Structures are given as C-alpha cells and as structure tokens.
Amino acid sequence: MKILVADDQPDVLEALRLLLRREGFEFVPAASPAGVLAALQEQDFDAALMDLNYTRDTTSGKEGLDLLSQVRAQDATLPVVVMTAWGSVEGAVEAMRRGARDYVQKPWDNARLLTTLRTQIELGRALRRSRRLEEENSRLRGNVPPLVAHASAMQPVLRLLERVGPSDANVLITGEHGTGKEVVARWLHQSSKRAGKTLVAVNAGGLSEGVFESELFGHVRGAFTDAKTDRAGAFELADGGTLFLDEVANMPMAQQAKLLRVLQTGEFTPVGSSKVKRSDVRVLAATNARLHEEVAQGRFREDLLYRLNTVEVQLPPLRDRLDDIPQLAQFFLKRIVDRGGTPARRFSQAALEGLVRQPWRGNVRELEHAVERAVLLASAEEIGAQDILLGAPERGPALLESMTLDDAERHLIQRALARCGGNVSEAAKELGLSRSALYRRLQHHGLKAS
Secondary structure (H helix, E strand, O other): OEEEEEOOOHHHHHHHHHHHHHOOOEEEEEOOHHHHHHHHHHOOOOEEEEEOOEOOEOOOOHHHHHHHHHHHHHOOOOOEEEEEOOOOHHHHHHHHHOOOOEEEEOOOOHHHHHHHHHHHHHHHHHHHHHHHHHHHHHHHHHOOOOOOOOOHHHHHHHHHHHHHOOOOOOEEEEOOOOOOHHHHHHHHHHOOOOOOOOEEEEEOOOOOHHHHHHHHHOEEOOOOOOHHHEEOOHHHHOOOOEEEEEOHHHOOHHHHHHHHHHHHHOEEOOEOOOOOEEOOOEEEEEEOOOHHHHHHOOOOOHHHHHHHOOEEEEOOOHHHOHHHHHHHHHHHHHHHHHHOOOOOOEEOHHHHHHHHHOOOOOHHHHHHHHHHHHHHHOOOOEEOHHHHHOOOOOOHHHHHHOOOHHHHHHHHHHHHHHHOOOOHHHHHHHHOOOHHHHHHHHHHHOOOOO
16 A cells, blocks of 8 residues: 655654554655655555645645645545644645545544544545446447546536436537537537437538538539539538537527527428438537527527527636646646657646646636647756746736735746746846845745746
8 A cells, every 4th residue: 555645844754654664554755745746647646644734834734735636636536634733623624625535633643543544545445446437337338538627616517417418418518718618519429329420510600601501401512413522511421420519609590590490300401402301410509608698689599599408518617627727737748748759748836836827718728728838848857837837828917916925926936037038147137136036036936947
C-alpha cells in the first residue's frame, strides 16, 4: 500500500515514515504543494495524508485546502486524509466539502491514524473498481468518450446526461461559446442505441439560406443528372443515427418551418426532387442564444423550440468549474504529448495556479488553445507560468480587484517576466523595483525567472 505523505516539517515526515513503514506501508514524502502534484503525475497511490498548513500560510489552512482541490481534480478516486495542528470544526467541514475523506489533528493518535488510512484505502479501492466497471460497460455500449467534469456545477449535468443519453429524446444543449456543446452532443450519440450509426453535424449559423437547405435536405445539380451528381443531405446521411444542429438560433425562418415538418412527420422532399423520403434521426441542437427570448422577438418559432428541447442541457461556463481546470489542462496536454514532437510533459504548480485564475471568456475552447500555445512556448519538460501567460489576453482590472494583495503582486510579476522574456533586470525596471527586491519577491512567491 503506497501512501503519499505531505508536510513541510522534516521531523513530522520522519515520524510518519517510521510509523508507516513499520506497519508495511510504502512511504513517499512531499514537502510542498508542488511536490504533491509532481508526485501524483509520476506515480499511483492508494491514499494521501496531507498537512493543511505550509510555509506560505502557516495557520489558516488555505494553501492546503487549495491543494486538496487540485489533488481531487487530478484523481477524484484518491482517498485523501488531511491533518493540521490548527484544527477546527470549520476547517474539518471545509476539508470534507472539498473532497477529503477524513480529518485528523496533530499530534495524532497512532492507532486512529492507521485505522483511518486502512479504512480509506479499502473504500478507495472499492470506488476505483466501481469506476472501472462503469467505464468498461460504457465502452461495451458504444465507446462513450470521456467527459472531464468533476466540479460541483457539472454534477447535475452529468446526472441528466446519464438519464437522457440512452433515450431517443431530442436534446437542446445551451451554454456560452466554447463550453463543449459539441462534445456533449457526441457523448449523447455514443451513449445511445444509435451509436453504431452516423452522427452528422451541420453548422446552422454558418450557411446562407440556400446553401443550408441543400446541406439539410440534399439537392440535385441540373435537370439531367445521374447518381454520381446527387448529393445527399444531412437527414439522409444521418438516417438511423443522430443529426447535430449547431448554432440553431441562427437558422433562417424558412428553414425552421421545413425542419419542423420533418420533425413532425419524419418525411422530407430533397431540393430539386419530387420524391418524398423518410428519415429516422435523433436531433441534438445547440446554441449560445436564449431561445425563449428569440421566440418573444419573433426570430425563432415557438413550436420548433418545443420540438427541439424535449430535454434542455445547460452547460455552465468554465469560470463556474474551477475544480475542472487543472484536469482539463492535463487532458489537453496528454493529447498533445501522445502525438509526439514536444518536450513538455507536465505543468508547474505556478502554471496550474495561473490557469485557474484566468477568466476564460472563451471557456474550454480557449483553455485548449492556451495549452497548445504553452506547449509551443515551453522549452523544457515542465510548462511554467511564463509559458501560460505569454501571449495570453489582458485580464484587466476587474480580475485584479477580486484578488488578494499577495495574488495580485504574484500576477503582476508573472506578467512582467513574461513580457521581458524572463529577464529579471528588465522586469524589475518595469515594476519599479530594484533587482534584489524582485528576487526577494520571486522567492516569496515561489516563482522562477525562466
């Protein structure tokens, strides 16, 4: 049984090493939050025993609680037991709320600590077995793609998707640009009985009225044609499968009427043909617009809305899913690494913190692009904060106002270093500091110049 033990006091680590090894545990120490995250990227553990207080913040437990959220984002099944010499009911409640399985106070009772760890390891193994069975069943049902969604804001969405996925119900997927509406559509298709058939995606907002009609219902070129010049429309291509209509709020009114008739009857007449065809499709539609307001303004048919939103799935913006950001970033990084050609392998602690603090107005899509950019900029295996922030959009005074003074200073230093390519002298000059003063602040914030 391998235990990750995190504490910044060497004597505490040594005492726990002696206790745990005597009881047959494999002991892996970490002296800082960065060490914890690095260890989790390199090894698998049966449990983690973590202090809540570190050198940057020795009494409040905030640093440890933030670390707990990041650990949960990397591995939601890892049992975490937290400990602190500054224990309180409030601290215990907050630790449990963020995903800790149990809570012990220093000085600990050896017997209770060992019992707690063994119990949580058994529960963790049971949870992991259950997760593996769920994943195997999902793969057998149709290779359902993974959804990175551990944040509390995504849990109602996941429960709804699990209920709706196997059905034939039409689903309206709403949310801001970049929240992952097409990913959810593909998940719904793969989790349905139509998974063996085709998913056809049509961008309803990117086509003119005539072109859109051809894309949707097909067309025949000219009066004298043969089968080679027929072009099937989306309803024919998706027959038996799923039709995904993106940006459906921008659909021309004339096409809305035709789409409504197809949904009501299952029949359509291809453009340029007199032959009526039937198509059995499940329709998934997506939009970032408020369709009820579009109906009120006369820009969208109310009867079509009711046909499309048998069930409505609302995706939260990334700013409401902060716990998912580190894991999403790791997911995108792994996908790039698997393709080869990059030295980058992991994020530094400062880089992950920088990602979590970004406003992400472009949501998950913007995060994906930021990871791709960081991989290009990184010159070593570890992606640093300067790689994340260099070339990133201005975040403006509004975000600074929501930061603590310490976080705001850290942010401004990172920005200055990024602009100056890691040159401390130039960054110090921009910040109005001496070189030695900036070095002291770099040490305080745990930052590196390059």
